[in-house]
Amino acid sequence: MEIEVGPASAHGGVAMEILGKAPLAVLEEEDSSAGLVSDELGERVQHRGQHRRRGPPFCHERYYMLIVIGEIATEHQLQSARDHIEQGIRSWDISLSSCDLPQELQLFVTRHSAHFSEEVRGQRTLHHCSDVLETVVLVNPSEDAVTSEVWDLIYDSAAHKLLVLSGQSGDQGSDLLLQSGAFSFKNVSEIFADPGVGDLLARAAPEHRATLTVSCRGEGCWNFLGRQQHFQDLFKYRLNPEPALPKMDGVTDFTEYLSETVDVPSTFDLLEPPTSGGFLKLSKPCCYIFPGGRGTLHCLQ
Secondary structure (H helix, E strand, O other): OEEEEOOOOOOOOOOEEEEOOOOOOOOOOOOOOOOOOOOOOOOEEEEOOEEEEEOOOOEEEEEEEEEEEOOOOOHHHHHHHHHHHHHHHHOOOOOOOOOOHHHHHHHHHHHOEEEEOOOOOOOEEEEEEOOOEEEEEEEOOOHHHHHHHHHHHHHEOEEEEEEEEEOOEOOOOOOEEOOOOEEOHHHHHHHHOOHHHHHHHHHOOHHHOEEEEEEOOOOOOHHHHOOOHHHHOOEEEEEOOOOOOOOOHHHHHHHHHHHHOOOOOOHHHHOOOOOOOOOOOOOOOOOEEEEOHHHOEEEEO
């Protein structure tokens, strides 16, 4: 496997590119103070080692895709999440002549960077940015990490934005369950309640609105987002639309690759450790196997 060292990230870690499909091999220390972006809107800022322009006017030649994979406990949930991600990508009504999605996703698979959190167990961020498409994938993230990345998605100058929330859903059917807490419509509402959004709206021309497509489990309160006037002034909102793109091998390969980055816990990992283990001191649940009469076995926990 060939690894190319890139520029240092904004958090002071080492950014690296993975060339070729291989196990994730990049480690970056997460900034404990990471949270909502506080940079002045519209200025060029340092972000993942690149200078970026934020806010309007939106660029209709640029695309931004954020995929969040919440807590996954079983192989069945993983397969369901993979299918939902593919459906969410196909619901993105974009021109393939302007954004060659299969080719862009293949570039992601072969050249993305991977950052692991030392503070949030199992959290990783996969990222790739070309001249056309920026793709960010959050795997098993915390609520703060999702909120921060959604903030970046909204404030980015790309005019075509896609948010896919995949994984287990809460009782309302629209909240994405995370390893601690959940991400819901309320989190996005809090982003738009930030005073900085007023500055963003002041610079946005109604005739040059961006398009935000959201794909999630059920609709729940996400419908209310599109009814807010200040949101309508900024975005054309599409919630769980029908597939607009055909099935493509590049998209299927991409979702298959993402599923390989998700760690599904074993049955023993999900069980509570025993409080006592008899004369054998064990740290995990197990079975005692003793030979019984006539060669039979009896299992005790």
